[in-house]
Amino acid sequence: MEKEFDILVIGELNVDLILNGLPSLPEEGKEILAEEMTLTLGSSSAIFASNASTLGNRVAFLGKTGIDMFGDLVFKSLNEKKVDTHFIIRSTSDKTGATIVLNFDEDRAMVTYAGAMETLMAEDIKENQLSKARHMHVSSIFLQPEIKKNIVFIFRMAKDLGLTTSLDIQWDPDEKWDIDVEALLPMVDVFLPNETELRALTGEKEINKAIQVIRPFINTMAIKMGNKGSRGITKDKDITVKPFLNKKVADAIGAGDTFNAGFITQFIKGEPLDECLRFGNLTGAVNTTEAGGTGAFSSLEDFSNRAQRFFGVEVN
Numbered sequence: 001m002e003k004e005f006d007i008l009v010i011g012e013l014n015v016d017l018i019l020n021g022l023p024s025l026p027e028e029g030k031e032i033l034a035e036e037m038t039l040t041l042g043s044s045s046a047i048f049a050s051n052a053s054t055l056g057n058r059v060a061f062l063g064k065t066g067i068d069m070f071g072d073l074v075f076k077s078l079n080e081k082k083v084d085t086h087f088i089i090r091s092t093s094d095k096t097g098a099t100i101v102l103n104f105d106e107d108r109a110m111v112t113y114a115g116a117m118e119t120l121m122a123e124d125i126k127e128n129q130l131s132k133a134r135h136m137h138v139s140s141i142f143l144q145p146e147i148k149k150n151i152v153f154i155f156r157m158a159k160d161l162g163l164t165t166s167l168d169i170q171w172d173p174d175e176k177w178d179i180d181v182e183a184l185l186p187m188v189d190v191f192l193p194n195e196t197e198l199r200a201l202t203g204e205k206e207i208n209k210a211i212q213v214i215r216p217f218i219n220t221m222a223i224k225m226g227n228k229g230s231r232g233i234t235k236d237k238d239i240t241v242k243p244f245l246n247k248k249v250a251d252a253i254g255a256g257d258t259f260n261a262g263f264i265t266q267f268i269k270g271e272p273l274d275e276c277l278r279f280g281n282l283t284g285a286v287n288t289t290e291a292g293g294t295g296a297f298s299s300l301e302d303f304s305n306r307a308q309r310f311f312g313v314e315v316n
């Protein structure tokens, strides 16, 4: 039977209030003026969903916001990218999360209020929602304690319903990395850490050692390596794919999430590992040609034009 959605994203939602052009970082008891301000959709999961939709997938989001102006902005931004928002819960008791970003020269200071993302529960994820999608992608589990607690259950439910699955755990702010990888990873079809996260998760400083530790439990793992490209690992394959190097990076916000969107776009079409990695590298690289996580993906045409203009790649 034809499914309504290609990808169901389960993850955190928040807005970013970005202040630029500061004379310094603020000091206690003082006030400074910013030259510029942007209020925009934040969150890794939302960047993934937006860009996966722009790449042509039918994407739905399952997350939580408050009933407030920031929540309205989240809905409006996702809807503009044609991400289906019907499964997003609007909580009467929580506020929508927000991150205040203070940019000063190469430095930045951030303050996050987690809000509704912290109270999204495993019980909020219904079988009849999951079964509408071909693939489930989960991100940022350390920002969502209730999801993290039941992460094995959530992946088992998706697998029992016949979905393929992917997971980007992202950074753990507590640096405890307490997930049961032995139980979890066998149900994750594509595990998507970056190098630093994989080393921290396994407690191994050396990347090949880290891979050795995790390999018995994985199906496919795509390791993101910044301007060194990416590396794909299965039980019997180990391939490194060179990046589409961008020497004039606008910023790398969301590069990893956009890599994920490119990789999963090809994975759910049944493309082989090297093609998934190549396209992930391309979407990640295009992401760095414009500021912010979705700036280079205003439309499929915008993405294709940039792929051609910056990297000489024809996307069809």
Ligand SMILES: Nc1ncnc2c1ncn2[C@@H]1O[C@H](COP(=O)(O)OP(=O)(O)O)[C@@H](O)[C@H]1O
Binding pocket: 193, 194, 223, 224, 225, 226, 227, 228, 229, 230, 243, 244, 245, 246, 247, 249, 252, 254, 255, 256, 257, 259, 280, 281, 282, 283, 284, 285, 288
């Ligand atoms: N400077 C760059 N030039 C080209 N591609 C890049 C660059 N930075 C990142 N990428 C691409 O984006 C992917 C994800 O970026 P990375 O920084 O590794 O992820 P994360 O944001 O999760 O840390 C990389 O694997 C690479 O393919």
Ligand SMILES: [Mg+2]
Binding pocket: 168, 170, 194, 256, 257
């Ligand atoms: Mg990341």
